[in-house]
Amino acid sequence: MKTEKTFRNDGYAKVTGRAAYADDISFTGTLHMVPVYSDLVAANNVTIDYSKALKVPGCVRVFTAEDVPGTTHFGQIEQDYPMLIQDTIRSWGDVAALVVAETRETAIEAAKLVEIHGDQIKPILTMEDALKPYARVVPSYGDSNIVVHHKMRHGDPSSQFKQCELIVEEDFETQMVEHAYLEPESAICVPRQDGVIEIYGSMQHPFSTRRFTGAFLGEPLSNIEVYTIAVGGGFGGKDDTAAIVCARAALGARLLSRPVKMTYSREWSVRESYKRHPYKLHYKVGVTSEGKIIAVQASLYADSGAYLSVTPWVTWRSTAQCFGPYSIDNVYADVYGVATNNIFTGAMRGFGSPQVNFATEQIIDIIAERLHVHPLGIRRINMVKQGSSTVTGQILDKHTVSMEEVMNSTVHQIGYRKKYEKCSHGSSDSDELYGIGLAISYRGASLGAEGMDFCSCIISGQFDGSILLETGIHENGQGSESVMMIVLSEQLGINLKRIRYRRSSTSNIPDSGTTVATRGTIMGSSSVVVAAENFKKLLSTHLADRLKCTPEKVTFHNDKIWGLTYDQSLTWEEAMKELFLQRVTPYAFGTFKAPEVSWDDTTGQGNAYFTYVYSCQAVEVSVNKKTGKIKILNIVASHDIGKAINKAMLLGQIYGGVTQGIGMALMEEVKCEDGKITTLNFDTYKIPRMTDLPEMTGVIIENHDPQSLTGAKGIGEPALEIIAPAIANAVYNATGIRCRSMPITIDPEELR
């Protein structure tokens, strides 16, 4: 049994039930708020009558858009999402009113009496309909249902296709996926006597919550204080929606001058929260007789749903990383976001890459088969190597390009070569067909050219030698606080027990951007290093005399601060006291700014990300000939993450990411009828259970990244983005059936 002892600063609270999530927190006099939906999917001239609801004993107030003191519409890019609708309904998840009552049960009863009427219009539910000439324009802004169009113009593929030995043209389709964090959205907001609204919410990052709330209330950011509390999973899904829930509860708290709690049911959560974008992907790929890919043309369409959210950023990643970890000289890509009346789509772990990889890593296997080249060989010929150019024209020379090392690791660990020879290809003596498949990727870490990328850290030494630490990265369950503490303990050479991670508040640490995009470890831990350097410099300056040496000779290790000789040392208790006696505050601030990136929108060229994580996952499957049931037998996942800081949690990220990828590959799909979601709970929206999974092996490869101050990169998203194509390739090798859409299913009829 593999067990690495883990450090988790929140472990004790979470195994004893003491960890307080938003719905576990109460204040005296708390009121309860619930959302009101209409059954309309698309409508104009909407009217809302809540007079009957107000007559329910215990119902305190019903809010509609008219009550909002600030702006009613939000979005990180385009302010088009209505926190409360006005006269137009664009999707089944739209919220018309907010009912507040003394108890949640009363609020739910009263909400049923709110009457919403409107002139129903025919909803646009497919991208094909949205793109038809003269189609009704869904968004409130712009004049087209194409809400974003990214281009890549690299070389000249059309002139190259004629020189190709093989041209592969393929279409793929991916489905809408729900985050399914186990804790539904919840927020409790409290009006403080000094005029500040305090927010305790299940949000993935506090700063967007503060921005949304400030704008909604029409108040300055300094009026809103958002605290970090335990969050029951996010996976990209508690960015906009959870912030919106917090802002709505804050409206109640401000206007009613009482604490207001808003806790979603699973059904409301699934109905209203944004999802993973469904994609339609078309690729034309030209290959030489040696197996070198020399030309790619790609057209990708992503269903953005009724609101924009972060569709331009998701589709940007699909553009910058439009064809795997391969160095290809001629690539044209056009990636579109399309508005429809479906539930809106936004950030979800993987962020525009799982969809692309599902297509491209299958295309690689298709090419290998048609050219009679080994799937490993075709990857090796085309993959990025040290100093290679990416499809965006970026030269990879600032970190170790370990794509081949990572692929070899997985191949060796699972025994791919031998097992590949044993694949059934549709025929076997028993009922079970056997197949093995793999997929590789590189993933740009952190935001890249998507946005501003920096993070801050505060270290505050206390009189008794204990130390408070805080960073701008938010704990969502991934263990980020523990990582920051481990890094600080290494930097200062101190025992972990000295460090307490301070409960973060937006009024204390500066806005450090969002905890998304596999940026927590790389940005947060680097900021800890910067602050720790400043802290050590301050201490060295003021302790050098006591240690009888010059400041640059002071060292920090073995839980002490040292001069030149072993008899010259100070305990942290002595050192902190000494600083206070000198009237020097042992306090340091540090900000890490991500290295420069660049992007040209017209050509889709530039240094898209400052570094990349390299991944290879392989999977063995069996497919039952009689039932078509796909069973996963074994998984190996290798990732070059730079440096492992908390190894057991790192493996946990790998296993968890792989499992979410398996869910997407084999079972998960948000289903809709006429724009209304029918998979509202875990009976119809099935996510992987313990018995659906095999034992997995995670392999950590550590090529320290010189651009990260700890050498560490990240793992959140790389872990999820390639298991689906690996499964599709394995299923193909078992059955001879190529699955071009997800979830992957095999019709046993086709096996006869």
Added chain:
Amino acid sequence: MSDTITINNRPVTVCEQDKEMSLLNFLRERCYLHGVKNGCENGLCGSCTIALDDRSVRSCRVKVKKAIGKSIITIEGMEYPDGKLHPLQQAFIDAGAVQCGFCTPGMIMSAYILLLKNPKPTREEIRKALKGNLCRCTGYQQIVDAVQLAATYIEEQEISPEAGCLKV
């Protein structure tokens, strides 16, 4: 005799109006046992799992009146009176089985019932016994590790797997 439920080894009196509540809401709202989590309210996710007379049940699917005269253990009853963690709790930390933590209490309670009946479960047996508990973070592997590790702790330290609150 009044209607009582023994919760974490203490008698709790149930008033008439609460008998139709779900145990989940009763435990959270009346007893302030917030370690019992609400993930789906339909008995599908296992976040609200408790031990009811040595069976693991979804507290969202049981009415309060059905528990009268019975004994309940929640996650809050697992640690020992001196504050020491139950071997399962310690093993969940040590094996890295905790991420967001929302499924953890229910997961530990299902594992508790398993270990009472089967002190040395195989990985297969653990997976079968805990399949009613959903986790979206961990991929379950380190949870299976944790349950096996807890079984080892119990065996090596020669302690009873009983919940801590029962040791008074």
